[in-house]
Amino acid sequence: MEKNGIKVLIVEDNAMNMMLLRDILSIQGYEIIEALTGAEGIRLVAEQSPDIVLMDLHLPGMDGITATRILKADERFRGIPVLAITASASSTDIEEILCRGFDGCVTKPIDMEILLGEVRRFTAGASKDSH
Ligand code: MN
Numbered sequence: 001m002e003k004n005g006i007k008v009l010i011v012e013d014n015a016m017n018m019m020l021l022r023d024i025l026s027i028q029g030y031e032i033i034e035a036l037t038g039a040e041g042i043r044l045v046a047e048q049s050p051d052i053v054l055m056d057l058h059l060p061g062m063d064g065i066t067a068t069r070i071l072k073a074d075e076r077f078r079g080i081p082v083l084a085i086t087a088s089a090s091s092t093d094i095e096e097i098l099c100r101g102f103d104g105c106v107t108k109p110i111d112m113e114i115l116l117g118e119v120r121r122f123t124a125g126a127s128k129d130s131h
Pocket of ligand 1: 012013014056057058059
């Protein structure tokens with residue numbers, strides 16, 4: 001599919017999950033940037049200005065909650081939506097994640113339609129000509 005001009009940064013240390021997320025999104029035309037750690041994710045947000053970040057919670061070193069807190073504390077990056085990718089499924093867990101500063105949440109195992117719906121919802125303002 002033609003590139004849609006929307007950059008998605010995936011911060012995920014699990015190779016299978018990374019492959020799945022990359023495949024689902026790249027086939028829809030999204031440009032994918034990959035980070036394996038929270039620190040690398042923060043660096044790539046600064047360097048690449050992604051339109052959205054998908055953030056795994058459990059990462060080596062800094063966890064996804066801390067990395068997101070650092071991003072949201074920086075006014076340059078505050079407006080970039082960050083979706084938590086989490087194995088937690090209960091509504092209480094999801095509420096807790098949202099309260100921790102994420103814009104949204106996608107639970108594992110990843111449902112392709114839910115993932116794409118959330119990414120579209122949070123990148124609706126990002127146009128093809130924005131880069
Ligand atoms: Mn992980």
